[in-house]
Amino acid sequence: MRLSQLFSSTYREDPAEAQTISHKLLLKAGMIRPLGTGIYTYLPLALRSLHKVMAIIREEMDRIGGQEILMPVMNPAELWMETGRYESIGSELVRFHDRAHRPMVLAMTHEEVVTDLARREIKSHRQLPFMTYQIQTKIRDEPRSRGGLLRVREFHMKDAYSFHADYADLDRYYPRVYDAYMRIFERCGLKPLAVEADTGMMGGSGSHEFMCLVESGEDTVVWCDKCGYAANAENATSREPLFQMDPQELDPEEVATPDRESIQDVAEFLGVPTSRTMKAVFYNAGGNLVFVVIRGDIEVNEIKLGNYLRTTELTLAGPDLLEKHGIVAGYASPMNLPESVRIVADRSVGWGNNFIAGANKPGFHIKNFNLSCNPRITDVVDIGTVRSGDLCPRCENGILTLGRGIELGHIFKLGTKYTDAMNVDYLDDDGQRNRVIMGCYGIGVGRLLSAVIEVHHDENGIIWPRSVAPYDLHLISLDAGSEDLRAETEKLYGELQAAGLAVLFDDRDESPGVKFNDADLYGLPLRVTLSKRSLKKGGVELKLRASKDIEIAPLNQAVGFVRAILDATNLV
RNA sequence: CGGGGCGUAGCGCAGCUUGGUAGCGCGCCUGCUUCGGGAGCAGGAGGCCGGAGGUUCGAAUCCUCUCGCCCCGACCA
Numbered sequence: 286m287r288l289s290q291l292f293s294s295t296y297r298e299d300p301a302e303a304q305t306i307s308h309k310l311l312l313k314a315g316m317i318r319p320l321g322t323g324i325y326t327y328l329p330l331a332l333r334s335l336h337k338v339m340a341i342i343r344e345e346m347d348r349i350g351g352q353e354i355l356m357p358v359m360n361p362a363e364l365w366m367e368t369g370r371y372e373s374i375g376s377e378l379v380r381f382h383d384r385a386h387r388p389m390v391l392a393m394t395h396e397e398v399v400t401d402l403a404r405r406e407i408k409s410h411r412q413l414p415f416m417t418y419q420i421q422t423k424i425r426d427e428p429r430s431r432g433g434l435l436r437v438r439e440f441h442m443k444d445a446y447s448f449h450a451d452y453a454d455l456d457r458y459y460p461r462v463y464d465a466y467m468r469i470f471e472r473c474g475l476k477p478l479a480v481e482a483d484t485g486m487m488g489g490s491g492s493h494e495f496m497c498l499v500e501s502g503e504d505t506v507v508w509c510d511k512c513g514y515a516a517n518a519e520n521a522t523s524r525e526p527l528f529q530m531d532p533q534e535l536d537p538e539e540v541a542t543p544d545r546e547s548i549q550d551v552a553e554f555l556g557v558p559t560s561r562t563m564k565a566v567f568y569n570a571g572g573n574l575v576f577v578v579i580r581g582d583i584e585v586n587e588i589k590l591g592n593y594l595r596t597t598e599l600t601l602a603g604p605d606l607l608e609k610h611g612i613v614a615g616y617a618s619p620m621n622l623p624e625s626v627r628i629v630a631d632r633s634v635g636w637g638n639n640f641i642a643g644a645n646k647p648g649f650h651i652k653n654f655n656l657s658c659n660p661r662i663t664d665v666v667d668i669g670t671v672r673s674g675d676l677c678p679r680c681e682n683g684i685l686t687l688g689r690g691i692e693l694g695h696i697f698k699l700g701t702k703y704t705d706a707m708n709v710d711y712l713d714d715d716g717q718r719n720r721v722i723m724g725c726y727g728i729g730v731g732r733l734l735s736a737v738i739e740v741h742h743d744e745n746g747i748i749w750p751r752s753v754a755p756y757d758l759h760l761i762s763l764d765a766g767s768e769d770l771r772a773e774t775e776k777l778y779g780e781l782q783a784a785g786l787a788v789l790f791d792d793r794d795e796s797p798g799v800k801f802n803d804a805d806l807y808g809l810p811l812r813v814t815l816s817k818r819s820l821k822k823g824g825v826e827l828k829l830r831a832s833k834d835i836e837i838a839p840l841n842q843a844v845g846f847v848r849a850i851l852d853a854t855n856l857v
Numbered sequence: 858c859g860g861g862g863c864g865u866a867g868c869g870c871a872g873c874u875u876g877g878u879a880g881c882g883c884g885c886c887u888g889c890u891u892c893g894g895g896a897g898c899a900g901g902a903g904g905c906c907g908g909a910g911g912u913u914c915g916a917a918u919c920c921u922c923u924c925g926c927c928c929c930g931a932c933c934a
Contacts, residue, residue: 297883297895298869302927322926377933394934428858428932442934484934492934503933600931695934727934765892798894805894818893826893 286329286756288791288803293328295803305501307738308433310747314806323430323438330807331734333755335441338730339420341472341752342443345465351418351445356398358422362388364397368706377425391424396703396725399446404709407721410450413711414458418445420730432501434735435691445726450711455698455722459491462726466495466694469728474737474750477693480506481516483588484697492697496690497736506690507671511683519588522667523675523685528560528636535639535653537620542650546615548581551650555641558582563640563654565617567602570594574606576626578619578662580633580640584670593629593666618645620658630656630665691736694728747808748830756789757851759809761800763816774815777825777843781813784844786851805830811851813843829854 293315302319303309311317316331327335343353362380365371370378371390379391392398399417407413423442430436445462449455463479470477475497482494494517496506505518516522545551552559562581567574568590575594577585591599607614610623619642622628634656642654656662677683701720703709709721734753741748751757760781762774774790781788789809791800797816804812814826824839827850838846 294867294884296868301863301869304928319926375932423934425933429930431928436933444934482934494934597932692934697934725934729934761893763893796892796894796896798892798896801894803895814893816893 286789288789289793291329291789293330295806303433305432305435305735305739306742307435307501307735310738310742310806311433311735314747314808317434323427323436325434325437325731327731330755334734334749334753335730337753337755338473338733339441339443342420342469342728342730345469345472346416346418346443346445349416349461349465351416353419354417355419355421356392356395356402358392358424360390360392360398362390364401365390368397368400368703370397375428377427379424379426392421393423393425394442394727395419395421395444396446396699396723397707400703400707400709400723403446403448403704403721404707407448407709407711410711410713410719413721414447414449414454416445416447416458418443418726432503432735434731435501436503437731440732441730443728443730447724447726448709449722449724450713450719452700452722455700455724459696459698459724462696462724463493466696466726466728470495470497470693470733473733473753474741475693475733478506478508478515478690480508480690481520482695483517483520483592490698490700492695494692495694495696497693497740498688498690499736499739500689501739502689502691504690504692505687507685507687509677509680509683509685512677512680514677514679514683514685518671518687519586520592521671521685522678523671524678525632525636526676530637531639534655534657537651537653537655537658539644539646539649540652541648542616543648545650551641552581555650555652557641561637561640563619563634563642565619565643567607567612567617569598569600569602569606570596570627571598574602574610574626576617576619576622576628577631577668578628578634579631579669580636583631583633583672585631586668586670589666590629590668593664593668613643613645613647616643616645616647616649618643618651619654619662620651621645622659622661628659628662628664629668630662631669632665632667633669634662634665691732691739692729693733693736694726696726697724699723699725742808745802746806749808749810751810751851751854754808754810756787756809758786758788758811758813758847759804759807760788760790761804761812761814761816762790762792763797763800763814763818765817767817770815770817770820773840777813777815777840780844781847784848786844786847810854811847813847815840 295315296313299309300312303312316328317325319325362371378393381389383389420443424439427438430438447458477495477497479493479495482492484492507518507521508515542551542554545554548559548562548564552562559581564581566577566585579585610626638655640654642651644651673687675685677685704721710718711721713719738747764770778790808830810830812828819826823837825843827836827838
């Protein structure tokens with residue numbers, strides 16, 4: 286491809302709207318252009334990379350027996366009503382009516398469609414197991430898109446669905462998908478961390494997310510430095526920490542704590558660490574007040590709490606709701622609570638005794654709060670947020686670390702959530718009717734591309750791994766008007782292409798500085814420069830984008846050198 | 858949906874406080890010169906100042922409403 290013909294233009298300055306590195310570079314390098322919030326056009330360079338990622342995905346999915354299909358984006362709402370998701374999913378599901386006034390949706394995922402398909406096709410156990418996948422546009426009217434391609438409202442997802450006769454078969458297949466996922470990401474130049482994940486609105490019995498650890502990631506992940514434990518912070522847990530226990534429980538007594546409402550203030554005022562306090566956090570769970578008791582130094586994990594309460598409608602309770610139950614904000618007490626309030630305690634209430642807690646009276650707290658003070662505290666569960674430095678729940682000496690990650694993919698053991706809702710059965714070899722078991726597996730393709738840039742770049746631009754680079758090499762002609770030199774470069778361009786290499790040829794009448802800077806920005810793996818100076822040095826200059834070193838190859842052997850270098854750097 | 862920020866030429870921005878119908882840098886076009894890390898000179902094109910309404914003799918500038926974009930939070934395969 287001649288750069289003079291390429292439909293793309295670079296920016297000299299960083300686009301103001303972009304914050305994350307990949308967003309900046311994708312715009313700056315002329316790879317994507319925005320159409321609206323979270324909606325982008327892929328220009329030729331980005332599309333070539335996207336296609337390479339897709340090709341890798343297809344190879345790996347085919348390798349584990351996947352069969353590619355393509356399902357519709359436009360779905361009758363009826364299907365989604367069948368599984369209940371038409372109602373349960375919020376406005377990120379785009380709903381509309383067709384010309385005949387039938388309710389329709391734009392698919393944000395394809396469990397409904399594929400499960401319906403399966404129920405029409407599956408008759409016998411002989412057809413099981415199988416796995417279908419597609420790479421299809423997904424529409425999600427995200428409440429908040431951001432970060433360029435990292436989180437968008439219309440995107441490409443590889444989604445796969447496997448169907449099994451029993452759980453054992455799903456359990457056997459699931460690790461194969463896991464391995465295929467690792468291969469896909471590694472082939473794209475990423476080394477993701479697979480973490481145990483919350484299943485969210487998808488449901489199911491187990492799931493893993495594949496996290497690319499970078500600062501710009503939206504998720505918090507937790508991992509152990511000793512064993513393999515890794516989890517999304519949403520559902521991570523830790524082992525009981527070391528804590529102080531007084532030899533005996535004392536009787537509670539009130540202490541004056543004027544104008545000290547936050548745990549921090551109270552602890553400082555009374556001269557105790559926050560771990561010796563018990564704090565109260567109120568939630569509105571679908572209109573009901575829930576009182577959460579948790580040790581003062583630990584944060585409530587709302588995902589865990591929501592899972593425990595089996596609700597997705599969970600917000601901090603407003604003053605109205607508190608007042609209604611006669612609770613004094615800032616001094617709320619886990620003692621003497623009205624019967625109307627549900628109490629949920631984090632397991633950390635057992636990590637110590639004689640705590641400081643609220644007195645439910647402005648300006649007062651109580652000393653020596655113990656679990657025995659309130660017999661109504663019976664729900665003691667793990668709803669705390671894991672902190673960096675906490676002890677690993679799985680091994681002896683491990684310490685947990687927290688980091689940020691981009692969710693590249695997510696795999697689920699769905700079980701029968703959808704096959705139950707849609708009655709998908711098969712006949713076993715005894716002629717008995719059995720429920721089909723499902724797994725589902727997603728990868729965000731554009732997000733994966735963004736993640737590659739987040740990981741592979743420097744201050745001058747992208748540094749593509751060859752596997753997903755839009756072209757293999759960037760050929761620069763510094764002919765300065767010399768027709769001979771130009772002819773040599775044209776000849777080399779032809780030879781490189783004839784050798785099967787994908788070449789981006791900067792044939793523009795631009796100054797060397799512009800060409801070098803654009804080459805760095807585009808970030809193709811290898812830069813090949815032909816100029817008066819390079820000829821004087823003995824041929825053409827070869828420079829890897831990822832390295833500072835420059836090698837000279839004789840002009841008549843340039844193609845061989847290029848191939849050798851590219852092949853040697855094939856794996857990034 | 859809450860909180861914050863921003864909409865002026867393709868990109869980055871100034872002008873707005875103190876109203877007088879728009880400017881800078883880069884990019885773009887033409888010519889000449891130049892040619893190894895974003896060249897020089899000369900000439901040129903390009904903007905209903907996001908939109909609507911209002912105040913005013915007069916609005917990019919003041920007021921009201923609205924739309925869009927970005928960030929944080931809520932939310933979220």
